[in-house]
Amino acid sequence: MASTARLTVLSEGLKTACSQCNLQELCLPIGLSNNDLAQLDELVSVRKRLKRHQHLYRTGDPFEAIYAVRAGSFKTSIVQEDGREQVTGFQMTSEILGLDGISAETHTCDAEALEDSEVCVIPFAKLEELSRQVEPLQHQFHKVMSREIVRDHSVMMLLGSMRAEERLAAFLLNLSQRFTARGFSHTEFHLRMTREEIGSYLGLKLETVSRAFSRFQERGLISVQQKHIHILDIDGLHAIVSQHTAL
């Protein structure tokens, strides 16, 4: 089976343990006791490395595992017959990939590394088995899935009712907040994705994204240099997001 072969090629028998991982409090194991963590360690024994632009899985691949981003970042996207691409999300460390595959036992989107990255492979059958025994794990997993649903709803709101600048401001604030949660600066960061990918995610064309960046810069809200973003006025960005209120 293709995916097994690929897995074999890429997996490195890296010794990992959730119990040792510094992403513990953000990732699947939140709230597990040391005892429970030890059980999870056995489950999550394989990691997988991917180079930039390499796919973790593709639409149609059989679903066997979900993945936690250990390092690097990913995008997920739906590609239509015609080749048009809709980015459905960007994932950074500790975030979970692959939940879409559970329903049809087949992945329904593509997941691609935006930079050299590493994921923890969580075999799904085993996760279900363990979560029947470990209640906090079960509950945590349900929360992770639910959080994904809530996130998708807020993207729907963004796409359905915000204008270009509002979308981009909301996007920057969301990134900022996620970087903060990971201990990075919330005012300065590096975009891992292109203007086109941002545009696809936000339902805009790359030119519109680029222009919005420029306008934010003119107004002193941010400074942009290619992929490097520096947020100068975070309240100003918040004001833009909630301004469609004011109209």
Next chain:
Amino acid sequence: MASTARLTVLSEGLKTACSQCNLQELCLPIGLSNNDLAQLDELVSVRKRLKRHQHLYRTGDPFEAIYAVRAGSFKTSIVQEDGREQVTGFQMTSEILGLDGISAETHTCDAEALEDSEVCVIPFAKLEELSRQVEPLQHQFHKVMSREIVRDHSVMMLLGSMRAEERLAAFLLNLSQRFTARGFSHTEFHLRMTREEIGSYLGLKLETVSRAFSRFQERGLISVQQKHIHILDIDGLHAIVSQHTAL
């Protein structure tokens, strides 16, 4: 507690049983043995009736249960501070409501009945408990959540990359398919929601929705009379959805 009081008022001690329900094969119990079904029967013992425009839950309500639509239909929506509303979904019989609440133990959207309706109340703590014992139930529940994620992704694609007529055609085809699955005509049905609600869901204004309906009618694709829809050329609708390919 407000929601408990409301529950008391509305719940009718109706004898229900998943094992007797004709929605079995569409709903949570798919694939359960008779034995397992009996256990589910005990869990899902309360139903709740709602009149048109009544809310099943609102943003901020404590999360205690998920719901299966037994009769009627609902919309879920996010309401922003400014009062702007984004409809995130329409639910018909056998579909599950409330999954958004798991992550924060608080509902993150409003669920409102579009007509007089009835839901089965599934206390979540008990569902988790039972699904630790009944593997097929656990798996089925995970599939339900995953399906919601997949559905949300396709709405994101719709909002992010389709034009007005494509969105509406996709919407009609989706309804048609869901009606079919429930044994109704797939060419003739009654819309339960207003043009404004459709518009909110599709990221369009009601005038645009109305105009698109009119244009479909002019072209002989459908006939519309207020909320009554008759699909005359289902292939024509499919062609519209996939046409943004052709461009």
Next chain:
DNA sequence: CAGACGGGTTGACGTGGATCAACGGACCCT
């Protein structure tokens, strides 16, 4: 070092859908 290529910016212009406004029919209430 030239040349190609991918990513980003910016300008000029066109258009799909929003906005504003008027109107008509269906359904509600008393």
Next chain:
DNA sequence: AGGGTCCGTTGATCCACGTCAACCCGTCTG
């Protein structure tokens, strides 16, 4: 039956964003 309200339709106008196109810069390659 009458009057109000909600909902849907349609027309006229406007504008945010898409489209097309030129150009810049950094990087890779032979």
